[in-house]
Amino acid sequence: MTEGGPAAPAPVLELRGLVKGFDGIPVIRGIDLAIREGEFLSVVGPSGSGKSTLLRLLAGLERPDAGEILLRERVMTCLTPQERPTCLVFQSLALFPHKSVGGNIEFPLKVRGVPGRARRDRARALMALVQLDPAYYRRNIRALSGGERQRVALARALAYDPEVLFFDEPLSALDQRLRRSLGAELAALQRATGKTFVYITHALDEAMGMSHRIAVLNAGRIAQIGTPDELYAQPVDRFVAETFGALNVIALTRDAGGWHEDGWRPVLPPDAQIAGEAAVAMIRPEALRLLGPGETAANRLEAEVMSDRGLGAHHRLELRARGRVWLLDLPRGVPRPAPGATVALGWDPADTILRAR
Ligand code: ADP
Ligand code: MG
Numbered sequence: 001m002t003e004g005g006p007a008a009p010a011p012v013l014e015l016r017g018l019v020k021g022f023d024g025i026p027v028i029r030g031i032d033l034a035i036r037e038g039e040f041l042s043v044v045g046p047s048g049s050g051k052s053t054l055l056r057l058l059a060g061l062e063r064p065d066a067g068e069i070l071l072r073e074r075v076m077t078c079l080t081p082q083e084r085p086t087c088l089v090f091q092s093l094a095l096f097p098h099k100s101v102g103g104n105i106e107f108p109l110k111v112r113g114v115p116g117r118a119r120r121d122r123a124r125a126l127m128a129l130v131q132l133d134p135a136y137y138r139r140n141i142r143a144l145s146g147g148e149r150q151r152v153a154l155a156r157a158l159a160y161d162p163e164v165l166f167f168d169e170p171l172s173a174l175d176q177r178l179r180r181s182l183g184a185e186l187a188a189l190q191r192a193t194g195k196t197f198v199y200i201t202h203a204l205d206e207a208m209g210m211s212h213r214i215a216v217l218n219a220g221r222i223a224q225i226g227t228p229d230e231l232y233a234q235p236v237d238r239f240v241a242e243t244f245g246a247l248n249v250i251a252l253t254r255d256a257g258g259w260h261e262d263g264w265r266p267v268l269p270p271d272a273q274i275a276g277e278a279a280v281a282m283i284r285p286e287a288l289r290l291l292g293p294g295e296t297a298a299n300r301l302e303a304e305v306m307s308d309r310g311l312g313a314h315h316r317l318e319l320r321a322r323g324r325v326w327l328l329d330l331p332r333g334v335p336r337p338a339p340g341a342t343v344a345l346g347w348d349p350a351d352t353i354l355r356a357r
Contacts, residue, residue, distance in 0.1 A: 011070075012037040012196050013058065013164055018067035020053055027053050028064070029220035035164070035198060040190045042199045042207035044243065045217030051200045054217070055166050058198065059088040071163070087162035089153055089170050095141050101127070101152050102137040108160045126155040129192070131185065147178045154189070164196040171206065179203070183210055204244065208232075216240050237355050241282050246316075248288065248326050250281040251357065264322065267298040267349045278357040285316060285327040287351035290343050297346025301326075305341045319345060 011034035020028040027050045035041055045051050056062040058069060060081040069077045076084055095104050105123040106114075114122070127134060130151040141149065150170060157165055167186075171179045187210040190197045201207050207214050208228040215225040216239075224236045235241035238249070250266060252259040254277045259268060266281060291297055303321035311329075315336060319326045328345060330336055337343050 010037050011035060012072060013198075014068075014070040014073075015058075016068045016070070018054075018057060018069070019065045020050075020057055020062060021065055027220050028057065031067070031220075031222055033215065033222060033225070035196060036212075038194050038196055039212045040187060040197045040199065040210055042201060042211040042214045043217055044201060044204055044207050044214055047202060049217040050220040051202075051217055052168055055088065055168050055198065055200055058164075059086060059166050060084050061088070085163040086166060087157045087160045087164075088166045088168065089157045095149060095153055095156070097141050100138050100140055101132070101144070104141060104152055105155045105159055107156065122159065123155070126158055129158065129189065130155045146174050147182060150174070150182060154186075158193065158195075162195070164198060167197065167199045169201050172201070172203070179206065186210060208244075216243055235282075235353060235355075238280055238282065238357070241353060241355075246285050246327050248283045248285065250283075252279040252281055252354075253277060254279070261322075266352070268354055269349045269352055272354045274354060274356050276356050280355055280357045282353040282355070283347050283351055285329040286314070288326065288328040288345050288347050290328070290330075290337065291346045295344075295346070298349050299352075300344055300346045303343055303345045305337050305339050305343060307339055308336055319343070321345065 013033075013035040015031050015033040015035075018028055018031040019026070029050075031054065043051050043054065053062065057064055060076075060079055060083070064077060067077075068075055071085065081088070096107065099107070102120065102123050105126055106119040109119045109122060124134060124137065127137065132148065132151045132155065136144070136148070141152065144152065153170070171182055174182065183206050186197075186199075190210075199207070199210065211228060213225055213227055214231055216223045216231065218239050224231060224240045226234070231240060232244045235244065238247075241247055250261050252261055258265060259279060259281075268281060289297070291300060301321040303319035303326060306318040306320055306325070308318075309316050310332075312332070314329045314331050315334075317328045317330065317336065319328055326345065
């Protein structure tokens with residue numbers, strides 16, 4: 001999504017100074033976050049960075065050691081999961097295996113005393129919303145595929161009519177193709193219902209396609225939050241930059257003459273203002289280009305082609321220059337030099353991401 005999310009953002013959920021540890025080991029280390037009404041917010045981060053713990057705190061399955069969670073400015077830090085107008089859709093598909101599809105979806109309505117007829121009507125409407133065949137209404141959960149069960153879980157979550165839905169890697173057990181199509185459907189469902197979705201995943205491609213904003217978690221802290229485009233093009237540091245794809249990295253040191261790597265001084269973006277004596281310059285593989293004869297570039301290196309791999313939409317070349325490997329991506333169909341060839345690679349200062357190290 002490129003729209004950048006809904007207009008007039010007002011936080012529906014607000015986290016203030018959230019801290020949580022287990023047995024004295026900090027896991028969530030001070031999180032402030034305002035989640036906007038009607039937004040699809042993804043949380044990404046490596047395994048063990050605290051994603052599930054964060055979601056369990058939001059859903060009320062864990063109590064924070066410090067900090068507050070507010071829903072529309074009401075403190076709900078100490079409410080039980082049932083008392084919160086939110087719903088967690090589990091990775092493990094916590095459906096009732098002995099109940100039918102209809103029985104599962106209607107369960108939250110039954111608990112609330114909704115009469116049978118109204119329950120059935122609502123269940124059928126929800127089945128249509130998540131694109132489940134109406135004939136499945138009486139079918140047993142055990143007779144469904146993984147993808148179909150995921151739809152039932154989603155319909156049941158929506159039956160609670162929660163204000164915010166939390167998802168903890170709901171698609172991770174499914175195959176790639178199904179993940180992609182269900183992911184697109186989930187994004188469409190979010191738009192159709194206008195509900196706020198908080199979605200946790202370690203699959204970045206998934207998050208980038210579905211989300212208005214993405215929060216990147218690094219060891220219990222939010223490293224950065226922004227649109228997929230912002231995170232890719234303006235990462236705050238090397239961790240976020242590496243989270244969003246391959247990089248060429250130049251470790252720079254400052255001296256009287258400016259930034260250099262062992263005496264080599266690449267041309268950097270003109271507005272580069274970095275405090276301290278150590279920085280890192282990062283260039284995406286698609287920002288490097290092969291220079292033709294007589295072609296110039298602000299940054300230019302002689303290089304030897306080492307390998308060439310087809311990655312679908314583009315080819316990735318590995319080149320050797322300055323004693324190390326550089327990655328350069330070329331769109332499919334563009335002429336490529338053979339391994340062993342000597343080439344000139346170049347890049348523009350504007351394509352350099354310079355950050356403190
Ligand atoms: P993620 O979902 O990003 O993989 P988790 O939130 O599941 O990360 O876990 C973060 C860290 O917290 C891990 O080191 C994990 O072992 C620890 N942890 C999570 N829950 C508990 C718990 N109930 N008791 C003890 N340690 C826990
Ligand atoms: Mg997890």
